[in-house]
Amino acid sequence: MGPDVAPLLEGNFPSFAAHDFSPLGMFMAADFVVKAVMVLLILASIVSWTIAFAKIVEITLAKRKARRALHSAQQAQTLACLVDQLQNQTGASVLFLQETLREISLSTQQDVSLSAQQGFISSMQQGVAGQKGVALSTMQQGFSVQKGVPLSTMQQGVSVQKGVPLSTTQQSAAGSEEAENNNNPDILSGMLHEGVKERVHSLLSRSLLVATQRMAAGNAILATIGAISPFVGLFATVWGIMNSFIGIAKTQTTRLDVVAPGIAEALLATALGLFVAIPAVVMYNGLSRALSHYRSDLGNVAAAIERLLSRDMDRQRQQKSLQ
Numbered sequence: 001m002g003p004d005v006a007p008l009l010e011g012n013f014p015s016f017a018a019h020d021f022s023p024l025g026m027f028m029a030a031d032f033v034v035k036a037v038m039v040l041l042i043l044a045s046i047v048s049w050t051i052a053f054a055k056i057v058e059i060t061l062a063k064r065k066a067r068r069a070l071h072s073a074q075q076a077q078t079l080a081c082l083v084d085q086l087q088n089q090t091g092a093s094v095l096f097l098q099e100t101l102r103e104i105s106l107s108t109q110q111d112v113s114l115s116a117q118q119g120f121i122s123s124m125q126q127g128v129a130g131q132k133g134v135a136l137s138t139m140q141q142g143f144s145v146q147k148g149v150p151l152s153t154m155q156q157g158v159s160v161q162k163g164v165p166l167s168t169t170q171q172s173a174a175g176s177e178e179a180e181n182n183n184n185p186d187i188l189s190g191m192l193h194e195g196v197k198e199r200v201h202s203l204l205s206r207s208l209l210v211a212t213q214r215m216a217a218g219n220a221i222l223a224t225i226g227a228i229s230p231f232v233g234l235f236a237t238v239w240g241i242m243n244s245f246i247g248i249a250k251t252q253t254t255r256l257d258v259v260a261p262g263i264a265e266a267l268l269a270t271a272l273g274l275f276v277a278i279p280a281v282v283m284y285n286g287l288s289r290a291l292s293h294y295r296s297d298l299g300n301v302a303a304a305i306e307r308l309l310s311r312d313m314d315r316q317r318q319q320k321s322l323q
Contacts (some may be wrong), residue, residue, distance in 0.1 A: 031243055034269055037236035041229060041269075047274040048225045051218045052283040059290045062091060062215060068295040069093030075302035078312055082305070092211040094299045099207055100200050101307055106197045200309060204302040212295045219287055226280035233273020241265025 021298030069086060070093070076082040079100070086094050 034236045048280040065091035079308045222284040229273045230279035233270040236269030237266040
């Protein structure tokens, strides 16, 4: 075959030479069903690229916040210090800390008075931990945690339990401490016992799952587009080839000018399906890796918060043992 083949084909098959085989021309000449499938694939491509760019920005910002929070958690010595460092930040890590403080507050309600409960989290945010796990500001206001009796009454020589005057302020303080120990011999373990760590661990695990699921929203759409787009394009291809065979049957001929346009339009749908599916699959895999790293960062933050809580509880036990 030489350079004279094209003119020969054009002379023998004028309709074949006149047909527009550009992508737009084939789209305009396609069957209604093939056109609908192509439009659907184009819309799916737009959706996949939009989701991919939006998730890239969202995950990038979230990872930066998580890594800053992780650095702060690794540098902090107590939960109170971590609260001070994260008080102006946002993100899932801050939510973890808020949920931890809330669980601590709820866990101490049965042992602490109402005023102590309200002051507990505020004392953590101020970086001040009470000797018994109660806000110092509450103690400094002159109220006993268990009895609600002003400290000035005890300082004036009145016993909390008996109301009997004592000769010295030291005897009054000793009597009040003895009465407190008799009523609640282990108030520290009652306020922050081992069950708190288990509940905080469960709460942080659930919060981690919710945060990662929220961040993964949209990834399923990418996976779906990447999985079904080739088959949708293949459906249009089968439909187009079927119409081509119908055209052959109607014209009673197998000439290329009858068969080629329909087959070309059908194959264009398959190519478009692959064009949509391949980037969607690549973007889905990339976002999945980014989500895995983000989940790991959040897990490290949650573990750091649990370690700080455990250290604070150990310090409280040591203070209790020294009293």
